[in-house]
Each structure stands twice: as structure tokens, then as C-alpha cells.
Amino acid sequence: MSKQKNGMLLRGAIYHARINVPADIRHLLEGKKILTKSLKTGNKLLANELASTQIGEWKALFRQLREQINQDKANQPDWKDPLSDIGKDIREIREVLHEVLYAPDVQVRYCIINGLCNYIQSKFADPEYKLKVFIAYQGIEVLGFVIAQLDPNYTSYSRKCGTFGWLYANSLVVCKNLMKQCELFMKENKVRKMRGPIN
DSSP, X not given: OEEETTTEEEETTEXXXXXXXOGGGGGGGTTOSEEEEEOOOOOHHHHHHHHHHHHHHHHHHHHHHXXXXXXXXXXXXXXXXXXXXXXXXXXXXXXXXXXXXXXXXXXXXXXXXXXXXXXXXXXXXXXXXEEEEEXXXXXXXXXXXXXXEEOTTOEETTEEEEEEEEEEESSHHHHHHHHHHHHHHHHHTTOOEEEOOOO
């Protein structure tokens, strides 16, 4: 096997196009460091033209993947943890619940929100109780909401276990990031297991 110019490889009697995959996009291409493709010809002149076309397509793909990465970064929600940002005040949590929680009956919806806020407020009043509410924003728009908690009386297979619930997310990206926040909360409190939902 010998290397040729213009990103070509000669394997046996057949030429192949070849290109190095930039490190920043390898995770989107199954971790591949090099892309190769048979040009199905042993004619050097024809292979040269085919390789140039193929390499151009790969470079266009690389640009597209970079644009996707940049778009994902731009769409990352702004995180707000009310427990640390607004202390024991649950007014923001109540407003968010009124915005995202759906119930066909207005009275039922009010009872659910009121009951949940009373529960959260009772836990906030206990400095030893571990409970956090994570809210994802894009500007002023609410993208997601989740509650994570560590109940000292809750275990799984006799081991301390955290829980999450009341999860709302408007996309898989937001959902993934909300769950990441819950996992980090568990790690901060040296808990490895987490179950849900709690609602």
C-alpha cells in the first residue's frame, strides 16, 4: 500500500480516497480519525478526479458538523437553580409551574401546583434536607423543569438513593441537561444511585 498526493491511497491495484478527521468532530463520526473510501478504479487520472470530489464532499460534511456543534452550543439553555439563586422564595417556581404544567381542569391544576409548592417550601424550611429545583431558560422562555431530592428515609437495596421527578423538557437536549444537573447534585452529596420519578 502506497500513499499518493491529493488524499489518495493505492491498495493493491485500486485507489482509495483518504482524509484525516479533525479532532473536534470525531465524536460525531464514531470516533474515527481517518475516513477512506474505495474509488473503484486503478486509473490514476480518473482516481485523482474522483478523490478530489470525494474529499470536497467530506470537507462539506465537516463544515456541516461544525455548524451543528455551534448551533447546539447556541441552544444550550441558561440554568437557574432557585435553591441557590433565590433562597427559600418559591414564587419563581410557582410561576414556572403555572407556565409548564398542563391539567384539563383549572381547579385540579391549581391544587396540584399549590400542593407541590407547599411540599417544596416545607423542605426548604429544613436546612438539613437536600432538595433542588432546576429550571432551564432560553432568555425568558422556560425550556425545562425538574426536582431532585435526597430523602434520608429512601433507599434502594439498602443503599442511599436519590430521586428526581416533575420532569418537563421541551426537547431531548434540554432533558439530557436537566438530568445531568440532577446527577451532579447526587455526586455533590456522594450518592451514586438515582431513581425517578418521585411524583
